[in-house]
Amino acid sequence: MDHLNEISESLQRGDHLRVAELTRKAIDGGTAATEILDRGLLAGMDVVGRRFGAHEIFLPEVLLAARAMKAGMDLVKPLLVSGNAPSRGKVVLGTVKGDVHDIGKNLVGIMLEGAGYEVIDLGTGVDAPTFVDTALAEGARLIGLSALLTTTMSAMREVVDLARSGEHDLKIIVGGAPLTQDFADAIGADGYSYDAAGAVALVKRLLEAA
Amino acid sequence: MTAPFLDRVAAGETLCGDGAWGTQLMARGLEPGNCFEAVNLESSAVLAEIAARYVEAGAELITTNTFGASPLNLAGHGLDERTEEINRAAVEAVKAAVAGRAHISGSVGPTGRILAPYGDADPDKVRRGFARQIGALAEAGADVVCIETMMDLAEARLAVTAAREISSGIPVIATMTFNPTPRGFFTTMGNTVEQACSVLADAGADLVGSNCGNGMEAMVSLAASFAEHASVPLVIQANAGLPEDRGGVLHYPESPEFMAGRIPALLDLGVAVIGGCCGTGPDHIRAFRTAIDRRRASAS
Numbered sequence: 001m002d003h004l005n006e007i008s009e010s011l012q013r014g015d016h017l018r019v020a021e022l023t024r025k026a027i028d029g030g031t032a033a034t035e036i037l038d039r040g041l042l043a044g045m046d047v048v049g050r051r052f053g054a055h056e057i058f059l060p061e062v063l064l065a066a067r068a069m070k071a072g073m074d075l076v077k078p079l080l081v082s083g084n085a086p087s088r089g090k091v092v093l094g095t096v097k098g099d100v101h102d103i104g105k106n107l108v109g110i111m112l113e114g115a116g117y118e119v120i121d122l123g124t125g126v127d128a129p130t131f132v133d134t135a136l137a138e139g140a141r142l143i144g145l146s147a148l149l150t151t152t153m154s155a156m157r158e159v160v161d162l163a164r165s166g167e168h169d170l171k172i173i174v175g176g177a178p179l180t181q182d183f184a185d186a187i188g189a190d191g192y193s194y195d196a197a198g199a200v201a202l203v204k205r206l207l208e209a210a
Numbered sequence: 211m212t213a214p215f216l217d218r219v220a221a222g223e224t225l226c227g228d229g230a231w232g233t234q235l236m237a238r239g240l241e242p243g244n245c246f247e248a249v250n251l252e253s254s255a256v257l258a259e260i261a262a263r264y265v266e267a268g269a270e271l272i273t274t275n276t277f278g279a280s281p282l283n284l285a286g287h288g289l290d291e292r293t294e295e296i297n298r299a300a301v302e303a304v305k306a307a308v309a310g311r312a313h314i315s316g317s318v319g320p321t322g323r324i325l326a327p328y329g330d331a332d333p334d335k336v337r338r339g340f341a342r343q344i345g346a347l348a349e350a351g352a353d354v355v356c357i358e359t360m361m362d363l364a365e366a367r368l369a370v371t372a373a374r375e376i377s378s379g380i381p382v383i384a385t386m387t388f389n390p391t392p393r394g395f396f397t398t399m400g401n402t403v404e405q406a407c408s409v410l411a412d413a414g415a416d417l418v419g420s421n422c423g424n425g426m427e428a429m430v431s432l433a434a435s436f437a438e439h440a441s442v443p444l445v446i447q448a449n450a451g452l453p454e455d456r457g458g459v460l461h462y463p464e465s466p467e468f469m470a471g472r473i474p475a476l477l478d479l480g481v482a483v484i485g486g487c488c489g490t491g492p493d494h495i496r497a498f499r500t501a502i503d504r505r506r507a508s509a510s
Binding site: 054055056057058059060061063064097098099100101103125149150151152153154155157161177178180182183186187 | 232233236241242243244286322324327328329389391392393396397398399400449452453454455456458459460488489
């Protein structure tokens with residue numbers, strides 16, 4: 001298990017070159033892709049998520065860790081797809097209309113992919129119909145909304161209202177620096193998470209309960 | 211005409227800043243997502259109107275509508291080639307309303323990009339962009355450069371450095387946005403108040419402090435932390451609380467009376483400029499000015 005620990009630790013340090021090298025080695029050595037993912041990459045990202053949640057590390061460290069995660073994922077992902085690891089479901093992500101900030105959303109996307117979800121990332125400045133139409137067309141059961149600006153938070157309610165206006169069973173979760181659980185409750189969202197690790201747990205809970 | 215801004219600060223005066231511009235423009239129909247600075251080219255009358263209302267309410271600094279007017283921000287709207295024009299127009303638009311009764315404070319916000327190595331923004335390019343914006347603001351007659359809402363100390367330092375490249379004498383304010391955590395205040399990028407105080411002053415900021423991100427109560431705690439660490443005078447501009455959703459309309463909960471009730475605490479800490487950020491309007495500023503004047507009267 002040592003080489004998987006080393007992947008996890010290199011990821012926590014944000015050393016993407018080392019993570020890629022060790023992941024390649026593990027694959028060549030015959031370690032199963034799911035093992036590398038769960039006990040190496042995701043285990044490392046889990047520690048990063050916890051330390052971020054405890055305010056011991058901040059965005060720069062998380063960005064470097066996410067880059068390292070992606071370096072490992074790029075190698076592992078083709079093996080997962082060609083193997084028989086089924087997708088846990090589709091999730092639509094985007095930053096709401098009026099807002100161009102995507103760092104948090106991208107982190108959530110990387111983490112969800114790592115956890116086995118198929119992520120459809122609509123990018124930034126996405127309006128309500130695009131969120132809902134894409135989710136319906138793709139058969140996604142959950143939409144994740146991101147906003148950094150306090151002035152764009154109201155665009156989140158539009159998505160919730162539109163999703164609720166039909167007979168669709170779409171779950172909607174929200175996140176972003178100015179958001180709170182109270183705000184999520186007020187607009188009728190299904191969930192809120194403070195950080196990316198929490199978002200993954202939230203998606204799991206919502207989709208598995210549904 | 212009032213005395214130069216830095217002379218007033220050096221004399222120990224506390225100046226009343228203005229309130230928000232973004233939420234004021236939105237109240238006049240501007241949609242989030244549009245380029246707020248494009249207003250400078252299209253309808254300077256609305257800027258003059260907001261400025262006049264703030265001056266009338268007692269603001270002694272009037273912020274220009276240039277928060278997102280660095281070429282890096284404007285490029286997102288295809289307007290980077292009009293950087294000089296947009297910044298100049300913002301200063302011109304408020305000149306008549308100010309008419310010597312307030313100092314014009316040229317707003318410079320973050321680029322919204324993450325600097326290398328964490329992101330892809332090249333620090334040299336960011337610094338040159340700030341220099342272009344600040345050069346245009348200064349040339350048009352801004353009395354002060356106000357670098358604000360910074361979340362990355364490295365980017366804030368580039369902006370202060372750019373301002374100093376433009377002019378060694380122009381007053382420079384540099385304020386950052388902090389998040390309260392159980393471990394203390396940190397910016398999104400993990401910078402502390404102590405780090406901000408030393409790095410920004412070393413880079414050439416005349417005043418440092420915090421704006422946005424917090425309501426008045428947290429801002430008083432932040433101001434206390436700044437007072438402990440800063441070697442230069444302080445600027446504090448709080449939000450009217452964090453926005454709440456009220457039936458689809460964003461509502462900033464802190465009233466003028468509530469916020470003004472904490473002004474004496476900021477005055478006790480020796481804060482040199484007290485203004486408002488998101489959600490504050492002319493009524494907040496009127497209440498702030500009253501609280502500041504009350505202290506002036508009792509001191510004289």
